[in-house]
Amino acid sequence: MHIVRQGYPFIAGALVLAVVCFIAFGIHIAVIPVVLACYFAYFFRNPERTVNPDASLLYSPADGTVMGVTEFFDEEFLHAKAKKVTIFLSVFNVHVNRSPAEGTIKFQRYTVGDFLPAFNKKATFENERFAMGIENDRMKILVIQIAGILARRIDNWVNLGNHLDQGEVYGMIKFGSCTELVVPADVEILCKKGDKVKGGITVLGRTN
Numbered sequence: 351m352h353i354v355r356q357g358y359p360f361i362a363g364a365l366v367l368a369v370v371c372f373i374a375f376g377i378h379i380a381v382i383p384v385v386l387a388c389y390f391a392y393f394f395r396n397p398e399r400t401v402n403p404d405a406s407l408l409y410s411p412a413d414g415t416v417m418g419v420t421e422f423f424d425e426e427f428l429h430a431k432a433k434k435v436t437i438f439l440s441v442f443n444v445h446v447n448r449s450p451a452e453g454t455i456k457f458q459r460y461t462v463g464d465f466l467p468a469f470n471k472k473a474t475f476e477n478e479r480f481a482m483g484i485e486n487d488r489m490k491i492l493v494i495q496i497a498g499i500l501a502r503r504i505d506n507w508v509n510l511g512n513h514l515d516q517g518e519v520y521g522m523i524k525f526g527s528c529t530e531l532v533v534p535a536d537v538e539i540l541c542k543k544g545d546k547v548k549g550g551i552t553v554l555g556r557t558n
Contacts (some may be wrong), residue, residue: 354446354522356505357394361387380476393525396446401517405486408450408537409517410547411493412529414439418543423531427457427483427492431535434443435554437547439527446522448549449484449514450531451491457483458510461498477528480504480521484514488557491531495523517550531555 353361370400372380401409414531417436424432439445463478478497483490495504514520533539537555540547540549547554 360390364388399550403516404409410552412549416545417434435531437529452516453484453486456485494530498527
């Protein structure tokens with residue numbers, strides 16, 4: 351397991367604060383920013399995971415809890431009937447996002463928005479979000495990173511035309527958030543509301 355570089359400023363800042371507090375107030379106060387630095391190291395962790403590539407399977411793009419599975423017509427990328435799996439990430443979950451399938455990035459759209467709690471139904475449409483469309487020989491899928499009440503920064507580290515391997519890390523959302531996976535309507539969904547999932551490990555869907 352290692353720490354993504356986006357966490358370095360947070361950890362360094364907390365440690366500097368710990369030194370200042372130790373000099374000014376003593377160890378009893380300094381321990382607070384030390385604990386905070388430990389939490390930042392924990393939050394920005396990127397655990398090593400072995401992904402078993404399988405073109406017929408769709409892996410979870412994030413760690414967290416399935417909030418629901420819905421059917422709708424996707425007008426953003428698939429332009430067809432689709433199914434959507436919504437995953438809530440608490441502040442204790444791993445927050446890096448992984449590609450559910452192998453493919454090429456064909457679509458990206460960043461939308462400025464509010465910071466409603468991730469479990470609020472309006473969050474999907476009104477919060478800050480980053481949508482990314484992936485296409486391969488089998489299908490198109492859409493992965494959406496959605497900011498929450500604490501998540502004030504969405505990081506996406508890839509660009510249009512980039513190729514992603516199944517399970518490859520492509521970004522993260524800082525401090526509590528929501529990730530959605532949109533797939534074609536004929537994909538068999540293998541998860542349900544309340545399920546605990548892990549990015550690149552848990553299978554969310556299967557294609558014919």
